[in-house]
Amino acid sequence: MKLAMKQFSQLILVCVNEKENGRDCCAKKLSLEFYQTLKTAVAEFDPTIRVAKTSCLGNCASGAVMAIMPKNVYLGDVTETDIPEIIKMLA
Numbered sequence: 001m002k003l004a005m006k007q008f009s010q011l012i013l014v015c016v017n018e019k020e021n022g023r024d025c026c027a028k029k030l031s032l033e034f035y036q037t038l039k040t041a042v043a044e045f046d047p048t049i050r051v052a053k054t055s056c057l058g059n060c061a062s063g064a065v066m067a068i069m070p071k072n073v074y075l076g077d078v079t080e081t082d083i084p085e086i087i088k089m090l091a
């Protein structure tokens, strides 16, 4: 084992999971579109912060869901209108 080539100051995980049979999931709440807009905004704010797509974070009924690590903050019902407030949380 060795340290990965790149180390990031924070890691944001955005759930883009899609479930079958119409069950609650973040993909139904436009999380992929949210992820793409958030990724661009965060890169402009601080390129040392990584934004990554992930699968289910276990909060499906609160979708779209994201997590900020290492702050250990989980946010639900996020939309693109929340991005300015999310950026403030990263400072």
Ligand code: FES
Pocket (backbone or CB within 6 Å): 015, 016, 017, 018, 024, 025, 026, 027, 055, 056, 057, 058, 059, 060, 061, 063, 065
């Ligand atoms: S599908 Fe996103 S938290 Fe479960």
